[in-house]
Amino acid sequence: MIRLIFLLLITLLMITADASNDTTTFVFNGFASTNLLLDGMAVVTSTGLLQLTEPTEQGMGHAFFPYPLPFKNSSSGAALSFSTSFIFSIVPRYPDLTGHGIAFVLSASSDLSHALPSQFIGLLNRTNLGKPSNHLIAVELDTNYSPEFDDIIDNHVGIDVNSLRSLYSANASYFSDGVGTQNLILENGNLIQVWVEYDQFECLLNVTLAPLELQKPSVPLLSSFINLSSLITDYMHIGFSSAIGSFPTSHYLFGWSFALNGRAEAIDLSLLPRLPIIISKSKLQLLIKYGLPAIAGVILLVAGIGTCAFIGIRRKIKFAELLEDWEREHRPQRFSYKDLYMATKGFGEEEFLGAGGFGRVYKGVLPRTKAQVAVKKISHETRHGMRQFVAEIISIGHLRHRNLVQLLGYCRRKGELLLVYDFMPNGSLDQLLFDKPESMLDWKQRLHIIRGVASGLFYLHEGWTQVVIHRDIKASNILLDAELNGRLGDFGLSRLYDHGSDPQTTHVVGTLGYLAPELTRTGKATTSTDVYAFGGFLLEMACGRRPVETKALPEEMILVDWVHDNWKKGCILESSDRNLLKFSAVEMELVLKLGLLCSHPKPTCRPRMTQVMQVLDGDAALPEELLNDWTESFAVGDEGLEDLINLVDSAFSNSMAASIDSSGNRAER
Numbered sequence: 292m293i294r295l296i297f298l299l300l301i302t303l304l305m306i307t308a309d310a311s312n313d314t315t316t317f318v319f320n321g322f323a324s325t326n327l328l329l330d331g332m333a334v335v336t337s338t339g340l341l342q343l344t345e346p347t348e349q350g351m352g353h354a355f356f357p358y359p360l361p362f363k364n365s366s367s368g369a370a371l372s373f374s375t376s377f378i379f380s381i382v383p384r385y386p387d388l389t390g391h392g393i394a395f396v397l398s399a400s401s402d403l404s405h406a407l408p409s410q411f412i413g414l415l416n417r418t419n420l421g422k423p424s425n426h427l428i429a430v431e432l433d434t435n436y437s438p439e440f441d442d443i444i445d446n447h448v449g450i451d452v453n454s455l456r457s458l459y460s461a462n463a464s465y466f467s468d469g470v471g472t473q474n475l476i477l478e479n480g481n482l483i484q485v486w487v488e489y490d491q492f493e494c495l496l497n498v499t500l501a502p503l504e505l506q507k508p509s510v511p512l513l514s515s516f517i518n519l520s521s522l523i524t525d526y527m528h529i530g531f532s533s534a535i536g537s538f539p540t541s542h543y544l545f546g547w548s549f550a551l552n553g554r555a556e557a558i559d560l561s562l563l564p565r566l567p568i569i570i571s572k573s574k575l576q577l578l579i580k581y582g583l584p585a586i587a588g589v590i591l592l593v594a595g596i597g598t599c600a601f602i603g604i605r606r607k608i609k610f611a612e613l614l615e616d617w618e619r620e621h622r623p624q625r626f627s628y629k630d631l632y633m634a635t636k637g638f639g640e641e642e643f644l645g646a647g648g649f650g651r652v653y654k655g656v657l658p659r660t661k662a663q664v665a666v667k668k669i670s671h672e673t674r675h676g677m678r679q680f681v682a683e684i685i686s687i688g689h690l691r692h693r694n695l696v697q698l699l700g701y702c703r704r705k706g707e708l709l710l711v712y713d714f715m716p717n718g719s720l721d722q723l724l725f726d727k728p729e730s731m732l733d734w735k736q737r738l739h740i741i742r743g744v745a746s747g748l749f750y751l752h753e754g755w756t757q758v759v760i761h762r763d764i765k766a767s768n769i770l771l772d773a774e775l776n777g778r779l780g781d782f783g784l785s786r787l788y789d790h791g792s793d794p795q796t797t798h799v800v801g802t803l804g805y806l807a808p809e810l811t812r813t814g815k816a817t818t819s820t821d822v823y824a825f826g827g828f829l830l831e832m833a834c835g836r837r838p839v840e841t842k843a844l845p846e847e848m849i850l851v852d853w854v855h856d857n858w859k860k861g862c863i864l865e866s867s868d869r870n871l872l873k874f875s876a877v878e879m880e881l882v883l884k885l886g887l888l889c890s891h892p893k894p895t896c897r898p899r900m901t902q903v904m905q906v907l908d909g910d911a912a913l914p915e916e917l918l919n920d921w922t923e924s925f926a927v928g929d930e931g932l933e934d935l936i937n938l939v940d941s942a943f944s945n946s947m948a949a950s951i952d953s954s955g956n957r958a959e960r
């Protein structure tokens with residue numbers, strides 16, 4: 292009897308021990324009365340949805356369970372089994388243009404506020420990337436392809452340990468009995484359920500996905516060996532992280548169930564909150580703006596059908612676009628002319644930003660998203676190369692790098708191509724370097740810009756599956772974002788000159804002073820001719836003047852030769868920008884010499900961008916001896932000098948890229 296009471300007592304005690312700290316298992320059918328730790332953009336909406344990101348640009352959101360859980364067996368120190376399931380939905384503002392997905396996270400710290408958005412998914416930053424001290428394990432449901440982290444494809448699921456380069460990953464899909472593997476698009480706004488299970492004895496982490504309407508598939512998408520015991524700390528936080536980059540996206544969670552050392556309860560689907568039906572304010576405004584006039588139009592129609600038809604036809608002509616069959620595949624990148632027209636207030640003068648080598652650029656605010664953009668208007672004759680050119684531009688537009696100006700899309704009209712880019716609030720570098728001496732860039736800022744541009748060009752040359760040659764690197768093609776990061780613009784655009792041009796003459800594209808000598812001979816752009824132009828840019832930044840200065844003394848006219856002369860005389864620092872009050876002589880010397888080396892007359896002496904990065908980071912020495920093997924860039928006779936001055940003057944005065952055909956004749960476009 293006593294034994295029985297004793298046993299009963301023990302059982303009771305065990306139950307209370309469990310109940311007094313109900314940390315080990317929970318289920319949230321909606322998040323209305325939870326007190327999760329939220330940061331960044333994360334909010335719980337009035338209907339009980341956990342919204343991790345709001346549809347703006349660049350940001351992240353985190354939501355963690357309120358306190359850390361004891362994830363280890365206190366006697367053996369082994370990581371405990373756990374099981375969790377959750378339901379999410381990713382709703383992009385524009386179809387196919389999304390943020391960077393959702394991750395389920397186990398983390399030693401619940402403070403991920405110093406992590407980066409975009410491809411970092413709000414999990415890590417560049418300093419702590421890859422460090423075991425993070426104790427961070429994540430299951431990422433990633434919707435973007437980030438070559439930087441060796442992603443397999445845009446729409447994928449991965450298991451990450453202290454890094455965003457997944458240990459294991461797979462195309463997002465699920466197994467359906469009798470049918471086999473089915474693809475699953477993560478980002479189309481549908482509700483998807485995920486199960487994550489870890490078994491402490493087998494050390495297997497299973498991840499399974501399925502559309503909400505289906506049962507849990509019998510076969511997991513990922514079933515990966517991973518021994519969490521040495522990767523986690525005794526107490527771990529559990530939660531979610533989401534991030535967006537350039538494209539406004541909402542990441543929602545509908546429910547979450549979790550069990551430590553047990554099986555997570557099923558989420559009650561009947562209790563889930565609903566997705567809000569979004570009638571955005573801008574749509575409402577559009578309705579008022581265009582709906583009401585339409586009603587007026589109907590009245591007018593009754594009054595006089597003729598007038599209305601006339602207005603309609605005129606409007607149609609005004610907003611007419613060219614849209615051919617082959618453009619169907621580029622639908623996500625296609626903007627309507629009407630939107631661009633409204634965004635730029637009808638390409639009005641006050642929105643005009645400047646004229647580049649390829650056309651006029653206007654600032655705009657997209658009517659629906661209110662996103663600031665720059666619209667480049669390029670006039671073109673109907674040319675047969677258009678299809679290939681658009682395909683190329685769009686393929687390059689998929690490149691994502693913080694030192695490249697992001698191409699958002701395009702539109703085509705008769706005789707006109709419009710390209711839409713991210714707006715860069717600080718304008719182009721040449722304006723800041725040469726036109727606005729009052730807001731002069733100091734040396735630290737210049738060095739930061741140099742590093743950025745080097746990393747952008749490195750990415751174009753060596754960081755992507757295919758080599759992209761920029762062909763027109765110069766200060767006016769380098770734009771500065773809000774944080775004064777240098778970003779390369781207009782990459783790939785030079786191809787416009789190639790397509791449909793007369794095959795008899797190869798046109799050399801580029802700008803005088805940045806043109807590698809062999810380019811004017813062969814007309815063939817290579818990564819090495821890009822490096823030459825990059826060298827010109829380095830010298831420009833260090834010396835604060837343009838590569839060719841017609842008003843300077845003859846021996847100083849060609850910047851690269853003048854700097855080389857000074858180097859030969861052992862006084863290279865004489866070339867540095869006289870307006871710079873403070874700089875490190877060591878860094879200045881390095882940039883000047885690196886500029887010379889990049890603009891070396893002999894292509895074989897020029898470094899590759901990897902080496903440029905290493906030299907800039909101090910990880911490699913600069914092979915200065917190569918500078919002894921030098922021939923003057925331009926062998927200019929007296930009458931040649933005059934021609935050159937005229938050419939440069941007119942090229943800069945209308946700030947158009949001068950293009951020279953292979954016979955040396957000048958061809959202005």
Ligand SMILES: *[C@@H]1O[C@H](CO)[C@@H](O)[C@H](O)[C@H]1NC(C)=O
Pocket residue numbers: 364365366367552
């Ligand atoms: C913890 O480890 C001990 C010894 O290895 C084992 O007997 C016990 O069942 C484990 N506890 C849990 C909760 O797994």
Ligand SMILES: *[C@@H]1O[C@H](CO)[C@@H](O)[C@H](O)[C@H]1NC(C)=O
Pocket residue numbers: 402403404405406415416417418419
């Ligand atoms: C990166 O994150 C860590 C940990 O949150 C933080 O201590 C560090 O300051 C961050 N670094 C940067 C450059 O933001």
Ligand SMILES: *[C@@H]1O[C@H](CO)[C@@H](O)[C@H](O)[C@H]1NC(C)=O
Pocket residue numbers: 444462
């Ligand atoms: C993933 O999807 C891509 C494109 O749909 C396909 O080419 C690739 O073979 C898939 N990989 C696997 C492992 O199924």
Ligand SMILES: *[C@@H]1O[C@H](CO)[C@@H](O)[C@H](O)[C@H]1NC(C)=O
Pocket residue numbers: 488489490495496497509510511514
């Ligand atoms: C994980 O998946 C494997 C393979 O389907 C299965 O044998 C194992 O039991 C699963 N583990 C858990 C914890 O669900």
Ligand SMILES: *[C@@H]1O[C@H](CO)[C@@H](O)[C@H](O)[C@H]1NC(C)=O
Pocket residue numbers: 369492493494518519520521
């Ligand atoms: C996992 O790691 C722990 C400690 O590092 C070790 O004791 C255990 O045997 C490992 N388990 C497996 C299945 O390898």
Ligand SMILES: CC(=O)N[C@H]1CO[C@H](CO)[C@@H](O)[C@@H]1O
Pocket residue numbers: 311312313314358359
């Ligand atoms: C309700 C309760 O007692 N919660 C506790 C559960 O255990 C964690 C970790 O030891 C504590 O921080 C909670 O206060």
